[in-house]
Amino acid sequence: SQTIHQWPATLVQPVGSPLSLECTVEGTSNPNLYWYRQAAGRGLQLLFYSVGIGQISSEVPQNLSASRPQDRQFILSSKKLLLSDSGFYLCAWSAPSLGGNYGYTFGSGTRLTVV
Amino acid sequence: GNSVTQMEGPVTLSEEAFLTINCTYTATGYPSLFWYVQYPGEGLQLLLKATKADDKGSNKGFEATYRKETTSFHLEKGSVQVSDSAVYFCAQIKNYGGSQGNLIFGKGTKLSVKP
Numbered sequence: 001s002q003t004i005h006q007w008p009a010t011l012v013q014p015v016g017s018p019l020s021l022e023c024t025v026e027g028t029s030n031p032n033l034y035w036y037r038q039a040a041g042r043g044l045q046l047l048f049y050s051v052g053i054g055q056i057s058s059e060v061p062q063n064l065s066a067s068r069p070q071d072r073q074f075i076l077s078s079k080k081l082l083l084s085d086s087g088f089y090l091c092a093w094s095a096p097s098l099g100g101n102y103g104y105t106f107g108s109g110t111r112l113t114v115v
Numbered sequence: 116g117n118s119v120t121q122m123e124g125p126v127t128l129s130e131e132a133f134l135t136i137n138c139t140y141t142a143t144g145y146p147s148l149f150w151y152v153q154y155p156g157e158g159l160q161l162l163l164k165a166t167k168a169d170d171k172g173s174n175k176g177f178e179a180t181y182r183k184e185t186t187s188f189h190l191e192k193g194s195v196q197v198s199d200s201a202v203y204f205c206a207q208i209k210n211y212g213g214s215q216g217n218l219i220f221g222k223g224t225k226l227s228v229k230p
Contacts, residue, residue, distance in 0.1 A: 059217075090159065094218075103164055104218050
């Protein structure tokens with residue numbers, strides 16, 4: 001069966017420090033991968049998605065970047081964190097071969113607090 | 116563009132009360148529709164889905180019917196429990212022939228059930 005792992009679960013980082021959040025998927029190949037952010041009191045915002053290794057699409061301009069160095073690995077990074085980067089970050093995957101009928105499967109999330 | 120609108124919360128109910136959370140969508144064509152649930156401190160879980168008009172998705176006592184004529188996908192449960200307290204997200208995904216669009220979420224509705 002397919003599983004998605006996301007870590008760390010919580011993170012407290014000072015302003016100006018770098019960030020690296022990692023997400024891996026098991027049990028499937030060539031998944032579509034996604035990073036979402038959920039800011040306090042707000043909905044889910046799609047940040048990045050990837051349909052293959054090295055292929056990254058950005059939905060909103062921001063202080064963050066994403067990379068996909070391996071088929072089932074998706075990394076969210078920042079060189080210098082801002083206070084506004086605080087939020088709950090969710091990784092997700094979907095199977096492109098199934099079209100959109102099965103939605104996405106989400107990881108358990110990372111709670112990032114920038115202080 | 117495609118969007119999802121759901122009723123604003125928070126919604127507070129007593130145990131065993133009837134629940135309705137309204138959701139409407141705008142889209143060209145016929146997207147697949149989903150309800151996700153987020154329990155406190157956790158990631159999102161797929162609650163139910165419907166992929167074509169008049170489909171009824173159901174799970175854990177929750178139901179939603181894909182209404183093309185009203186572009187709606189309202190979530191209902193006949194008798195809520197304290198354990199149903201969570202944030203509920205309505206979402207759509209558009210299928211473009213052999214490929215899929217991205218999952219688009221509503222802003223979420225927080226449900227609190229009191230004993």
